[in-house]
Amino acid sequence: xxxxxxxxxxxxxxxxxxxxxxxxxxxxxWLAPFEVAFLCALTGGIGGVVYCLRGLYVNxxxxxxxxxxxxxxxxxxxxxxxxxxxxxxxxxxxxLLVLDSTPNAASNHIGFYVLAFVAGLNVDKFLSKIExxxxxxxxxxxxxxxxxxxxxxxxxxxxxxxKQ
Numbered sequence: 311x312x313x314x315x316x317x318x319x320x321x322x323x324x325x326x327x328x329x330x331x332x333x334x335x336x337x338x339x340w341l342a343p344f345e346v347a348f349l350c351a352l353t354g355g356i357g358g359v360v361y362c363l364r365g366l367y368v369n370x371x372x373x374x375x376x377x378x379x380x381x382x383x384x385x386x387x388x389x390x391x392x393x394x395x396x397x398x399x400x401x402x403x404x405x406l407l408v409l410d411s412t413p414n415a416a417s418n419h420i421g422f423y424v425l426a427f428v429a430g431l432n433v434d435k436f437l438s439k440i441e442x443x444x445x446x447x448x449x450x451x452x453x454x455x456x457x458x459x460x461x462x463x464x465x466x467x468x469x470x471x472x473k474q
Contacts, residue, residue, distance in 0.1 A: 355389075
């Protein structure tokens with residue numbers, strides 16, 4: 311379990327360090343056009359690590375429900391959250407998801423980052439929303455995983471079971 315704590319804290323430090331690096335102005339020219347997408351991926355990753363850290367806390371300290379079978383989940387979830395953060399950017403840019411605000415020439419991308427964080431924090435609901443958009447837009451059936459009852463995740467409390 312110690313390696314999970316180390317891994318998650320290393321991921322968090324790396325992601326926060328990369329966000330600081332982007333804001334320091336040291337971003338290479340080839341990455342500059344993708345700055346917002348890169349920050350969305352990092353923000354989603356931070357959301358995923360926060361969720362995993364909460365899961366560790368709930369299952370080891372508060373709930374005494376630690377089960378080693380969830381080990382792969384703790385290592386994979388931060389990566390999936392990075393991807394979901396990047397995908398949230400693509401969905402917003404494509405107009406498939408719309409933030410309820412008025413665009414402004416001097417606007418920043420805070421809404422993009424908030425959605426990316428939420429996408430990383432709650433991957434299951436985000437993927438479900440993507441499948442709803444795909445079904446509505448293109449008539450694509452939901453996957454079997456989306457149709458079956460969702461299984462609880464390590465970060466879920468007893469009251470959250472079945473809601474995640």
